[in-house]
Amino acid sequence: MDWDALFGLDHALELVVRGTAVYWFLFLLFRLVLRRDVGALGIADVLLIVLIADASQNAMAGEYETISDGFVLVGTIAGWNVLMDWVSYRFPATRRLLEPGPLPLVRDGRIQQRNMRRELVTRDELMAQLRQHGIEKLSQVKLATMENDGSISVIRADDGDADEAPAGGAQKTF
Template identity: 30%
Template sequence: MHVIFDGWAGIGRTIVAGILGYLALVVFLRVSGKRTLSKMNAFDLVVTVALGSTLATIVLSHDVSLAEGTAAYAVLIAMQFVIAWLSVRFPAISRLVKSEPQLLVYQGRLLEDAMHRERVVEAEVLSALRQQGIASLAAGTAVVLETDGSFTVISDPDLRPPSVLRDVAGADQAVPAVSKEA
């Protein structure tokens, strides 16, 4: 019967560890800044998920103390800070931890090679267009798969270089005049 109820001590520990673990996480996140929970790329997502997993472990595992859990928070947040700091200063580190946005549609034309590489099907692109209120593929000037996996739809028919596509993979083939410097 311990599966259903194992006593009040376990429930009390869960409540106290949950409150203190949560408060410790909030403090760490406030001190570390907004970038810690950004969703810019896969690396950031891993850190966010790991923080949540650590909180769950603090709350539910009797084998992990609050001090050990907060030490784990500190390590994860410090590593995220170091990697973010290095990636801003060293392009090689940035390329290592961040993916590149990918152009999937340009001038109403599906870029099928890019879609295959990114494992995106036409239905997902059409869904992204519909979500932006765009009624036809031809009306979508560009669709970009962002580094966080979301889609950005650009419906400006006057999209001209230099443009927001300058750092997007595939834009230089689809839009030969896209400037990398602007």
């Protein structure tokens, strides 16, 4: 068995550049396009899972010259994910660029049509989410926002308390 062929680092720099390019392309794509489809996982988490799954599959299946090439690519992708989390935590101004903020869908009982169109949320989808929070009419809503994970949080107009999903039922996220 040729151990050098199995564990050599023939294309390490190229893989770092490729991993970086693919990470940023997919991060921006998920950040700008797929906000409501991601669910409870963060965008960077989904991206990390997808990229590492593909990179490690290629390393295992022999698509790369060496196993070490696969390790370098997976390490590069994981490194970017850790760095993005650290930068978001350490620098609040950067967090606003990397993570979407809450987006109002209903304010004082009135639907924010522009934001609904932006996120492609229909009135029926919104009303279904409000019913899960025990709200029957828009007039009962002080504020309903789409959070950065795609879930909708609701503040009732009557008592001002945040309403939570009913016990025993899973909170549906967009």
